[in-house]
Amino acid sequence: MSTSDVLETLAVADWSGPFSPEVQARAADALEAGKVVVLPGLEFDVDPCETPFLDPSVAGGDRKNISLDPGAATCDAVALDPAQSERLAALMRRFADHSEALVEGLIPAYRGHLERARTSFRPVEIAGRHYSPRHDDRRLHIDAFPTRPMRGKRILRVFTNVARDGAARDWRVGEPFEAYARTFAPKVKPAIPGSAWVMSSLGLTKGRRSEYDTLMLGLHDAGKLDETYQADAPKTPVAFAAGTTWLCFTDQVLHAALSGHSALEQTFHLPVDAMLKPDRSPLRVLERITGESLA
């Protein structure tokens, strides 16, 4: 795979546009086709008085990430006092607002359908850490989360690299979703009958898992745990330079984050029917492969 198979690079320099119809069409088509849309000219401004909050120590202890839930006044940076936590939360909320304006400006059809989810700040270097294979996002994977059933909804993420030392964020991007799903879907075991209800009732999941969620979690795990696949699967290296913003449907784009620090990340959820071409969603692809209704 060449870089142009996995990336669509657009000349965008303003978070809120306005964007030309040509840029909008290219962004929408690339995203829904499973490419990463890269915006090398779109930097997220951090005020000089905010730069102390970019230090890896703000996460506190062994923690790697800081989270801000939509509507929350403070983030969960345990090393900060409440006033500092509010200021970092304000920075993260500003990124969330910028990201929402960007997505709605690039793809006006999503306006009114995007659900703002969590904002994350990842201040700590990825390379050199130890993870179990299932939790190691340096391995190629699609995003699927055990506690958050999506029931077919899309996961759209906006990232920006705010590293002060100029460090790039290095990814690998893998093969198209359908090829990956055709390899691994037959290996995924069905859920134990009644388990989705039990997990939901016990509060282990936020809502009940559907067959779609079981399949997506199975795809996530099977790919990450397959050493031969990780070694031999097609992958394209991509370096996101400091000052670059990029976005993709991470439930569709096979990705691995190998190194880098100081990334901000905004997650949105999107109903499949709000897509311009819902047939390209993992839900519809998996329904075609299995011949079953999965949501």
Ligand SMILES: [Fe+2]
């Ligand atoms: Fe991921």
